[in-house]
Amino acid sequence: MRLLITGGSSYLGQHLTPMALAAADFSEIRYTYFQNDPLNHPAGARLDVRQPTAVAHCIQAFQPDVIIHTIGSNRGDDLESIIVNGTENVMQAAGRARLIHLSTDCVFDGKTPPYPETAAPTPINAYGRAKAQAETIVHPHPNHVIIRTSLIYSLTQMDHGTRWMTQALRAGKPVTLFDNQIRQPVWAESLSRSILELARHDFSGILHIAGAQLMTRSQFALKMLDWWQAAPRDTLQIGQADGTQWPLDLTLDLSRAAAVLATNNPGVDTVIRQHPPE
Numbered sequence: 001m002r003l004l005i006t007g008g009s010s011y012l013g014q015h016l017t018p019m020a021l022a023a024a025d026f027s028e029i030r031y032t033y034f035q036n037d038p039l040n041h042p043a044g045a046r047l048d049v050r051q052p053t054a055v056a057h058c059i060q061a062f063q064p065d066v067i068i069h070t071i072g073s074n075r076g077d078d079l080e081s082i083i084v085n086g087t088e089n090v091m092q093a094a095g096r097a098r099l100i101h102l103s104t105d106c107v108f109d110g111k112t113p114p115y116p117e118t119a120a121p122t123p124i125n126a127y128g129r130a131k132a133q134a135e136t137i138v139h140p141h142p143n144h145v146i147i148r149t150s151l152i153y154s155l156t157q158m159d160h161g162t163r164w165m166t167q168a169l170r171a172g173k174p175v176t177l178f179d180n181q182i183r184q185p186v187w188a189e190s191l192s193r194s195i196l197e198l199a200r201h202d203f204s205g206i207l208h209i210a211g212a213q214l215m216t217r218s219q220f221a222l223k224m225l226d227w228w229q230a231a232p233r234d235t236l237q238i239g240q241a242d243g244t245q246w247p248l249d250l251t252l253d254l255s256r257a258a259a260v261l262a263t264n265n266p267g268v269d270t271v272i273r274q275h276p277p278e
């Protein structure tokens, strides 16, 4: 089985790709990066996903059986063309390869939780709109999986949110943690295991994969700050978001994933208990 991971250099990709490279399941693996290749492995190839010809060439030259498309996060200033045009380019070139597409809980507005896979997307910001549009692009592919997930973190590499907070707190800037935004943070290790399980699975459709523990963003942020012990708290405060920029309660119904997957996605407290800081 030949596996292509787009965005091997993403936060998720940096956990997923080494796990795939270490597994015996794939005869050959290629991953892509754009500006940086933190993995620095011979399986890496540079790709600008906005370029249709480059994407077609990358996929046709490698002939993957499975594509895991992780490119398309909420970072950077070219969200729409990376997420929407990039997904269109991958979809056009995918042919018969199984296409596993990473999406987000932010396709929902956070007003009517819990959200099952059958709920219609109701995005409230540009990221959510672009990711919802990318889902509709992938949907006609006969062998696709759309994974909607929550905040991704690990205990080996600081997640984007904790890194941003740490830098701001160290610089003495004010940081407000919201206690009315609800999420299900997911451990990058178990999410990666779930994705690789899906590479070999025959499930097709949308799957909500997230951590088993519901928490507010402030609870999650404080747990990560405690675990990493990397920042002072003098300029930290707790507040309430108004729900206009980012959705408030993104509780996902995880029952379909529990029925489909053998992999379990534990909650934050369980992961931390099993991996105490040294």
Ligand SMILES: NC(=O)c1ccc[n+]([C@@H]2O[C@H](COP(=O)([O-])OP(=O)(O)OC[C@H]3O[C@@H](n4cnc5c(N)ncnc54)[C@H](OP(=O)(O)O)[C@@H]3O)[C@@H](O)[C@H]2O)c1
Residues within 6 Å of the ligand: 006, 007, 008, 009, 010, 011, 012, 013, 033, 034, 035, 036, 037, 047, 048, 049, 050, 069, 070, 071, 072, 073, 074, 075, 076, 082, 102, 103, 104, 105, 131, 149, 150, 151, 152, 153, 160
């Ligand atoms: N992180 C989360 O908490 C979270 C939550 C829910 C869903 N997700 C989903 O999970 C996926 C991965 O998110 P992430 O946060 O791990 O991503 P990320 O760390 O922000 O990485 C972004 C990736 O996109 C690549 N990229 C940027 N511009 C590109 C271009 N023009 N052509 C090709 N590649 C380009 C980057 O490559 P270079 O770094 O090499 O430039 C990098 O690999 C996304 O689909 C996201 O929607 C993430």
